Amino acid sequence: SIASNQYRTACHFQPPKNWMNDPNGPMHYNGVYHLFYQYNPYSVVAGNKSWGHSTSTDLINWTPQDPAIDRNKPYDINGCWSGSATILHGSKPVILYTGIDTEKRQVQNVAIPKNLSDPFLREWTKPDYNPIMEPIDGINASQFRDPMTAWHGSDGHWRVAVGAEIEGNGTAILYKSNDFVHWVRAASPLHTSRGSGMWECPDFYPVLSKGRQGLDTSENSRDVKHVLKMSLAETQSDHYMLGRYDLEKDVFVPDKTVDDYREWLRYDYGKFYASKTFFDEKKKRRILWSWLNESDSKADDLLKGWAGIQAVPRTIWLDSNGRQLVQWPVKELESLRRTGAHLHNTELKTGGLFEIKGVKASQANVEVDFELPNLEIAKPFDPSWLIDPPKLCRDEDASVQGGLGPFGLLILASPNLEEHTAVFFRVYKAHNRYRVLLCSDQRRSSLRPEVDKPAYGSFVDIDIKKEGKISLRTLIDHSVVESFAGGGRTCITARVYPEVLVTGDIHLYAFNNGTETIKVSKLQAWDMAKPWINVEGE
Ligand code: DQQ
Known part of the structure; x- marks a missing residue:
């Protein structure tokens, strides 16, 4: 009876078959929404990670595309893991992702569209200067992954943070670059927290203090608060803090100084992991995607032929009381x-x-x-x-x-x-x-x-x-x-x-x-x- 697929969802994003986990590189570009995802093209269990790819004009109906990033270079031959998209100067999309290299080290790589005039950006190329970040200077090669969407500072330099664990402390390591090719590690991380373990899929973005409108990741002003989200590997749960972005020191400063992850807020108090937001410049809102893992057995997954779905995309904004974020399924869902x-x-x-x-x-x-x-x-x-x-x-x-x-x-x-x-x-x-x-x-x-x-x-x-x-x-x-x-x-x-x-x-x-x-x-x-x-x- 499981094989007849009564458990397959109708309105939630999932590939036709096989294993899916984290949402990757969501973006809106030239009228098209893109969602990439951690995908095993060969089976229903985790492994062989590549970037599945789908496109949409309404966030509800999705067209499958060929996988965008496959394991085929020395710097990603053992897996193309999670990452994010950044649209450089509003016109050039770039993906940053984690590759598992020939020595099973986690390194950060770039991928760029082969042909910007293809409306679906179906093919992606990997420049020869990869990898752009390596686990050196005390970074553990197996705890260094998931680059976030980069943001542009007023000094003209790009910044991006990468999830890590340093001596048991969850950390978002900060890098800077003026050309998106050469990256230099900053003296201080964007943020770190005692004893919270590996931070997977960190996310960092501004929210307006009033109203539901979203902001581009690079925006900053006095009317803005910043959100730092981290996915805690140990508990498989997503947590966030509200605070401000100290531009001088280039660090995130939480509103509450309690350094205990149990005090952090959660997007969702159920099953919800490795989430990622993007700014939808078409409708001026910030949208949240998240992986919902199965709760059944591996044997059931084999019978179903698929495992993993995405939560419905949610618009996300700061509550008028300033204490927490609010989420609501994107308006387009109501068309169903x-x-x-x-x-x-x-x-x-x-x-x-x-x-x-x-x-x-x-x-x-x-x-x-x-x-x-x-x-x-x-x-x-x-x-x-x-x-x-x-x-x-x-x-x-x-x-x-x-x-x-x-x-x-x-x-x-x-x-x-x-x-x-x-x-x-x-x-x-x-x-x-x-x-x-x-x-x-x-x-x-x-x-x-x-x-x-x-x-x-x-x-x-x-x-x-x-x-x-x-x-x-x-x-x-x-x-x-x-x-x-x-x-x-x-x-x-x-x-x-x-x-x-x-x-x-x-x-x-x-x-x-x-x-x-x-x-x-x-x-x-x-x-x-x-x-x-x-x-x-x-
Ligand atoms: N999943 C990816 C990693 C990430 C983890 C691998 C989070 O990049 O840290 O599939 O679910």
């Missing part, structure tokens, strides 16, 4: 919405289970606003819970009655609820504010014993008293459930493999297990059309 179910002002009584009918429950987009008439019944909050929200989600699942909550959605549910993924909220009363917990509990998502079924959780930084409601948007696409709470302030993505996808009688519910009636002031659910994603012959 078809018929749906729309409800207003429906009461959800305690113990209530409300079936959302009229949409295909395996491929839908749901948006709900929950209104809570009586905040006073919220149970007291214990500050120690902030350390481990997933534990809170595990300790009290969707069936455990709280005061305010749990309420939310039961997704990919079998008729008897034996299988379901529960995405829900609980509201607690803290000293002088309310605390909102979001859980995505996969523990009953599948009857299959071999898949990983974690429970994820995080608090949502919203002022529920002021806003009067909690919003949830969830994208359901066969084996992926992507949730955005509080307008995109907290995101949780999960991979799920329910058997009900194979048997076919799939249900979707809204529920309330709190002690009082709550109001669903608005609920909209849509069927999602299937776009053309890397369909051969397209």
Whole structure:
């Protein structure tokens, strides 16, 4: 039954077959979006890394191209690993990527389009001056990779940082160049942090203090904050810090000086790794891509013939409170919405289970606003819970009655609820504010014993008293459930493999297990059309 591919996604980016991991070098150039990705052209397990390539004009439909970068030079013969694209002076795209050389050292290389007038930039050449950065002067040859998008300083020099681990400390090593060919290591790294381990796929970019508009990576002014993101190899999770870019010292200075990665924020509190942003100059926004690994077994992957998908591209900006980033699926995704179910002002009584009918429950987009008439019944909050929200989600699942909550959605549910993924909220009363917990509990998502079924959780930084409601948007696409709470302030993505996808009688519910009636002031659910994603012959 797995071979019939019920778990394959419809609206998420994936190649026709084989293994995919990190998004690489996303960019917009001459009206075309490019996405490259870590790809094994030969099999469904990690290995033989080359750069797969697809192009699009709307970020939704993707045309497959031949792999852009293959392992064929002494400086990349053992793998073409992750990297980024930079558009030099707005007109010349350049890729920087990590090559695994003949001695299995990690080195940084350049690739440039063979023919700039090819609208799809299908062929890439590797100049003879590669590699441009080598693991010398104390850099560990196996912990030196993933060059980021370069930025241009006011002194006319390019800068780029490369992920590394130096004596256990995660580091973004800074290099400078005035010609993009000769690179000199700066005396200080862009940033380093004690004990955080290898930083994979670092990303560094400006965000405006107000508004949703994105900025080119080289922009900087007083109205700007900087984001430094790093992918922590040990925990396979992406973390970021907000701060400012000190131009004089050429270093990133975090807003909070706590040097502990557990204090850093996350783009997504579920499965979400090796992400990368780019500036979409066409629509003046910054867009985030990320790899979503499988949670099933290698044996299942062999049967499926594919492994790895990308999260839907998300627009990303700084929250008006300046404390965190906000993410929302790109507007273009809404063009896939078809018929749906729309409800207003429906009461959800305690113990209530409300079936959302009229949409295909395996491929839908749901948006709900929950209104809570009586905040006073919220149970007291214990500050120690902030350390481990997933534990809170595990300790009290969707069936455990709280005061305010749990309420939310039961997704990919079998008729008897034996299988379901529960995405829900609980509201607690803290000293002088309310605390909102979001859980995505996969523990009953599948009857299959071999898949990983974690429970994820995080608090949502919203002022529920002021806003009067909690919003949830969830994208359901066969084996992926992507949730955005509080307008995109907290995101949780999960991979799920329910058997009900194979048997076919799939249900979707809204529920309330709190002690009082709550109001669903608005609920909209849509069927999602299937776009053309890397369909051969397209
Ligand atoms: N994946 C790439 C590396 C990167 C890691 C290899 C992150 O360049 O550090 O496929 O998932």
